[in-house]
Amino acid sequence: MLKIKDLHAKVEDKEILKGINLELNAGEVHAIMGPNGSGKSTLASVIAGKEEFEITKGGVFFENEDLEDTAPEERAHKGIFLSFQYPVEIPGVSVTNFMKTAINESRKARGMEDMPANEMLKLIREKSEMLDIDRKFLSRSLNEGFSGGEKKRNEIFQMAMLEPKLAILDETDSGLDIDALRIVANGVNKLRSKDNAVLVITHYQRLLEYIVPDFVHVLHDGKIVKSGDKALALELEEKGYDWLKQESAV
Amino acid sequence: MAYTEEELKKELETKEYEYGFYTDIESETFPNGLNEEIVVAISKKKEEPEWMTEWRLESFRYWKEMVEPEWANVHYTKPDFQAISYYSAPNKKPKYNSLDEVDPELLSTFERLGISLDEQKKLAGVAMDIVMDSVSVATTFKKTLAEKGIIFCSISEAIKEHPELVKKYIGTVVPQKDNFYAALNSAVFSDGSFCYIPKGVRCPMELSTYFRINQAGTGQFERTLVIADEGSYVSYLEGCTAPSRDENQLHAAVVELIALDDAEIKYSTVQNWFPGDKSGKGGVYNFVTKRGICEKNAKISWTQVETGSAVTWKYPSCILKGDNSIGEFYSIAVTNNYQQADTGTKMIHLGKNTKSTIISKGISAGKSQNSYRGLVQVNSRAENARNFSQCDSLLMGNECGAHTFPYIETKNKTAQIEHEATTSKIGEDQIFYCNQRGIDTEKAIALIVNGFSKEVLNKLPMEFAVEAQKLLEISLEGSVG
Numbered sequence: 001m002l003k004i005k006d007l008h009a010k011v012e013d014k015e016i017l018k019g020i021n022l023e024l025n026a027g028e029v030h031a032i033m034g035p036n037g038s039g040k041s042t043l044a045s046v047i048a049g050k051e052e053f054e055i056t057k058g059g060v061f062f063e064n065e066d067l068e069d070t071a072p073e074e075r076a077h078k079g080i081f082l083s084f085q086y087p088v089e090i091p092g093v094s095v096t097n098f099m100k101t102a103i104n105e106s107r108k109a110r111g112m113e114d115m116p117a118n119e120m121l122k123l124i125r126e127k128s129e130m131l132d133i134d135r136k137f138l139s140r141s142l143n144e145g146f147s148g149g150e151k152k153r154n155e156i157f158q159m160a161m162l163e164p165k166l167a168i169l170d171e172t173d174s175g176l177d178i179d180a181l182r183i184v185a186n187g188v189n190k191l192r193s194k195d196n197a198v199l200v201i202t203h204y205q206r207l208l209e210y211i212v213p214d215f216v217h218v219l220h221d222g223k224i225v226k227s228g229d230k231a232l233a234l235e236l237e238e239k240g241y242d243w244l245k246q247e248s249a250v
Numbered sequence: 251m252a253y254t255e256e257e258l259k260k261e262l263e264t265k266e267y268e269y270g271f272y273t274d275i276e277s278e279t280f281p282n283g284l285n286e287e288i289v290v291a292i293s294k295k296k297e298e299p300e301w302m303t304e305w306r307l308e309s310f311r312y313w314k315e316m317v318e319p320e321w322a323n324v325h326y327t328k329p330d331f332q333a334i335s336y337y338s339a340p341n342k343k344p345k346y347n348s349l350d351e352v353d354p355e356l357l358s359t360f361e362r363l364g365i366s367l368d369e370q371k372k373l374a375g376v377a378m379d380i381v382m383d384s385v386s387v388a389t390t391f392k393k394t395l396a397e398k399g400i401i402f403c404s405i406s407e408a409i410k411e412h413p414e415l416v417k418k419y420i421g422t423v424v425p426q427k428d429n430f431y432a433a434l435n436s437a438v439f440s441d442g443s444f445c446y447i448p449k450g451v452r453c454p455m456e457l458s459t460y461f462r463i464n465q466a467g468t469g470q471f472e473r474t475l476v477i478a479d480e481g482s483y484v485s486y487l488e489g490c491t492a493p494s495r496d497e498n499q500l501h502a503a504v505v506e507l508i509a510l511d512d513a514e515i516k517y518s519t520v521q522n523w524f525p526g527d528k529s530g531k532g533g534v535y536n537f538v539t540k541r542g543i544c545e546k547n548a549k550i551s552w553t554q555v556e557t558g559s560a561v562t563w564k565y566p567s568c569i570l571k572g573d574n575s576i577g578e579f580y581s582i583a584v585t586n587n588y589q590q591a592d593t594g595t596k597m598i599h600l601g602k603n604t605k606s607t608i609i610s611k612g613i614s615a616g617k618s619q620n621s622y623r624g625l626v627q628v629n630s631r632a633e634n635a636r637n638f639s640q641c642d643s644l645l646m647g648n649e650c651g652a653h654t655f656p657y658i659e660t661k662n663k664t665a666q667i668e669h670e671a672t673t674s675k676i677g678e679d680q681i682f683y684c685n686q687r688g689i690d691t692e693k694a695i696a697l698i699v700n701g702f703s704k705e706v707l708n709k710l711p712m713e714f715a716v717e718a719q720k721l722l723e724i725s726l727e728g729s730v731g
């Protein structure tokens with residue numbers, strides 16, 4: 001589904017991604033771990049198409065199509081979703097209104113009519129219940145004054161509403177207490193199917209106890225320095241990243 | 251009130267243009283220039299009584315002694331007042347024979363605003379077939395009002411039919427010599443509207459859509475007088491979301507509102523004069539004096555959405571004369587390309603326990619300049635006056651400007667005045683966030699701008715809120731580079 005080939009990317013003349021190779025097939029969950037500043041969020045942004053980052057070599061392919069000339073909103077229409085590490089605030093725009101616009105824009109791109117109001121309401125009800133979200137929350141301005149945990153839960157709510165093919169979760173676990181973590185993980189697991197893929201970016205293996213990955217990759221200084229199965233996450237938890245840093249320096 | 255866009259859309263479909271009609275005015279144009287003879291001739295032409303002619307002449311003499319104000323934060327080439335014709339009623343003869351002759355860009359804007367074909371023709375000045383429907387609707391409309399004793403007619407008609415009311419109130423809120431443009435308007439106003447709501451009457455409909463149509467032939471110097479007698483209520487809407495192109499570059503209107511004891515006037519404006527082309531050429535200069543006076547327990551709210559004009563100079567104000575009276579000002583001003591807007595309000599607290607609220611939202615894009623200028627004045631007798639002001643500016647790009655000039659003058663220690671101001675920029679991160687959810691940049695901006703303006707949009711009569719939203723979108727199109 002997603003193929004990343006020898007991806008190099010820079011921002012303001014600073015090379016951040018230095019040759020990443022990664023392949024995600026439908027039905028798989030991959031985890032990316034790595035120290036702060038290793039390029040995890042950058043990788044997520046490049047997949048989502050943020051123009052700030054310039055691809056200098058290699059590329060990102062989604063369903064065998066090079067995404068180079070695909071605008072971020074078109075990538076979203078194709079089914080790529082990014083749960084942001086730092087979701088932005090949009091004052092005066094309610095969560096509901098935002099979701100309605102997002103869903104209808106995607107439908108429009110597929111040549112469909114707007115979603116009928118009753119269907120939309122049903123969907124909202126179903127997904128907010130699944131994620132244990134208070135309905136009052138949905139009429140609040142998007143992310144404005146939300147706690148860290150509320151923001152992350154709201155990201156997953158949006159994911160559930162949009163039902164993407166590929167979901168990238170950038171440190172969705174940070175700021176969540178253990179109950180919220182379980183609820184969010186449950187939401188992600190509900191989305192999992194043989195047709196979907198999930199890329200989980202995290203610091204801690206805690207989340208991976210709930211969303212069990214098929215593969216774990218360690219990103220360090222813009223490169224994947226080690227890949228393995230879920231056991232690798234446990235090993236990292238125990239030893240930290242230093243042994244990998246040394247290993248990759250050799 | 252919170253309503254979904256969906257609900258608004260439905261509402262719009264059913265309500266739009268329900269009461270559209272217009273009045274025919276004879277076509278005639280006076281030679282350029284202004285002197286006493288021209289002033290007298292205008293008055294004669296309109297068959298006005300002597301006191302009115304005198305009043306105009308008096309205004310003209312004041313005007314001659316005055317100079318154009320310099321202090322607004324706007325720059326433009328001053329009009330040559332001797333090069334303007336002061337009486338040019340809209341031509342009865344259509345400008346075009348069919349829509350094919352009209353500027354396609356204008357038509358495509360009409361279309362996106364959802365304006366019906368018939369109305370497009372009227373707005374663009376195309377020959378119309380029959381307007382049977384409108385005329386009959388108009389008649390029922392007038393009948394309903396008449397049953398309640400509401401007078402709603404042109405100011406010229408009011409001068410003839412209700413001279414006692416006009417004579418009593420005209421110039422009481424905006425005196426002839428109030429300012430340069432008000433004096434000019436008082437001397438030469440050619441038309442405008444008059445409205446009187448009798449004691450205890452609640453006007454059963456928005457006096458609004460009437461003007462959508464009438465606006466097409468609006469004069470340069472409009473005069474509006476609204477009187478809400480004791481305990482009455484009226485919601486009045488002027489303006490037009492359709493872009494109004496006008497050969498008259500200078501517009502100087504005067505609006506006077508009088509809310510007697512316990513009365514309430516809600517006055518909403520959607521203004522979309524031609525702002526000039528992308529380089530700023532050819533736009534309308536809009537210099538308006540709008541002011542209302544509140545007697546005891548009365549309330550006046552001004553709500554405005556301003557997207558048009560090359561230069562706008564406008565401060566709808568409230569004189570809170572009566573005890574416990576309330577003044578409100580809700581404004582959205584959008585400037586793009588080379589537009590300049592200097593708008594705001596004045597709240598003059600004279601009575602005890604008077605309250606005022608000011609919510610101003612400025613949106614600047616392109617190379618435009620957007621200024622808020624507000625004055626809150628509390629008189630020594632105004633015990634326990636309260637004011638809350640909030641001025642928010644939203645910037646798009648790096649070449650535009652937003653300026654806030656809040657003036658506060660208090661002569662009474664019991665006054666409570668709060669002022670909040672914010673400036674924000676539409677961030678690339680916000681846009682990317684929307685993009686990532688499948689919303690393209692144009693739509694993302696519309697969403698962000700609507701969110702920013704929501705507190706004010708919610709104050710508009712419902713059928714206009716949707717139009718105003720669309721208008722904001724269109725005004726800002728192509729403003730992100």
Ligand SMILES: Nc1ncnc2c1ncn2[C@@H]1O[C@H](COP(=O)(O)OP(=O)(O)O)[C@@H](O)[C@H]1O
Nearest residue numbers: 011012014016035036037038039040041042043
């Ligand atoms: N817009 C940017 N401009 C300059 N440097 C950036 C920008 N975004 C990220 N970086 C740098 O790139 C590196 C990787 O950042 P990031 O992808 O956020 O790492 P991670 O998510 O793994 O913590 C860091 O050194 C960071 O400072």
Ligand SMILES: [Mg+2]
Nearest residue numbers: 040041042085
């Ligand atoms: Mg990160």
